[in-house]
Amino acid sequence: MRKLLALLFLIHVAVLAHAEEAWLGLFMQGNKIGYAYSALTQTTLNRTPARKSETSTVMNTGLLGQALSIKIDSTSWMDLKGRPILMKFDVQSAGREQKTDALFTSSDIHISVDNSGVKSSKVIPIPKDASVVDDAVGALLINGIKSGDRGFFYVLDPMTATLVKNRVTVQGKVQVSIQGKQVSANKVEIYEPRATMYAYLSDKGDLIKVDGPMGIEMLPETKEEALKEAPAGDAARPDLAYSTSLKPDKAIPDIETLKELRLRITGHDLSALPSDAHQSVKGKGDVWILDLRPDRFATKPEPINKAADEKGKWTQASFNIPSDSSTFKALARKLTAGTSSVQGASKRIQAFVHKTMIPNAGIGVLRDASEILKTKEGVCRDYAVLTATLLRAAHVPTRLVSGLVYEDASFYYHAWVEVWDGIHWVGVDSTLESGRVTAGHIKLAEGGVEEAFTFTFLDKVRVEVLDGRKA
DSSP: OOOOHHHHHHHHHHTSOSSSEEEEEEEETTEEEEEEEEEEEEEEETTEEEEEEEEEEEEEEEETTEEEEEEEEEEEEEOTTSOEEEEEEEEEETTEEEEEEEEEOSSEEEEEEEETTEEEEEEEEOOSSSEEOSOHHHHHGGGOOOTTOEEEEEEEETTTTEEEEEEEEEEEEEEEEETTEEEEEEEEEEEETTEEEEEEEOTTOOEEEEEOGGGEEEEEOOHHHHHSOOOSSGGGSOBHHHHTOBOOSSOOOOGGGEEEEEEEEESSOOTTSOOSSSEEEEEETTEEEEEEOOOOOOSSOOBHHHHHHHTGGGGSOBTTBOTTSHHHHHHHHHHHTTOOBHHHHHHHHHHHHHHHOEEOTTOOSOOOHHHHHHHOEEOHHHHHHHHHHHHHHTTOOEEEEEEEEEETTEEEEEEEEEEEOSSSEEEEOTTSSSOBOOTTEEEEEEESHHHHTSOOOOOSOEEEEEEEEEO
16 A cells, blocks of 8 residues: 555666666665666657667565566657657556657756556756756766766656756765675766765776665666566565565554654654644754644634635646546535535545445556546555545645555555645544554655655664654
């Protein structure tokens, strides 16, 4: 039920072409989990000379005990100055497929998305503060590897159809371990809001190794080695949910009854985390104190129409949330008949989604709510998208949330929604029968699909339980 799609895209970005042709093996906890292929060729597009980059990433892991397989293919055409002309992406998982085409003009990117047959489009402006590229590392090193060099670049995330800003820094010469041997390499940091990765390059710019979050390694291999599947057995398929979970220094009993939970998280800058009625985030550097409180509706929640007037933006249809469709409007009217309050509508729609959906952790494609409603299965992200769509169709202001939830003595990546009740935003979790967002929910990002699913990935942090007060 946890969302790790952003992490998979980060891995895909990290293996973009650094040579005319390259194969990489993907490893996690010493076990092979897939491979990546990239190639650069000179070609033409619309009779204009262009550089074509082709990349394919395949990952076979586990998620909550179920097999998870994802394939991401991309093809990009750039002009001879490195400016993007056209990008095409194809993401496949569990029989679902998302195709994304991005056509570049001098000022905008025209994006069209086919999400398992559900089509949508959007136009986003090209930023002025940095270039849009298909390979941020290659763009920085175009004039050679120089220690201390730094550059900012935007990379298109096809899953959320957004641009994500990367900061690439050449940190200089280091000794790096490659399969037990010490090798001299140039260390390059690739930072973006979701995670930090490190690429190790030879003096010629050839990729030696990539270190990713949660111990993922990418190593050059021959084509035959890269395509060789991992041996059968549970050990060869690390479970992403368990591998990315955060275990606090001590267990938190009776999380449902806590009035407040105080945590200290060390090892990551959390300044971007939301602070609101649900959680307070204070600190600096890499030491932060989180005070978490369960969400409760106001004593007298506002009528839906009044809440909608106050937060009209969050009642509108948006990417993957087709709340203006006749199907969702009709279903929302049926589910909320006889109630006019935000709380009443929220409880009915949450109960419907919880009862209707079947968990399926093997689906790794970000999906449109229409496809989710049709198949009635998915991960926590799908529960949240469907809930948000129905609530907005009922004119209830709703936004998506990505974060962590405490369960079985650890915090796991998760997704839910928040509704505006006239006083504050209140969390609603459709994966839980109660629907309640407790003091065990940590918010990492909020907003639409584009904002909520571009969240900070907490890697190698320490979580300490400082206090927990019961109601």
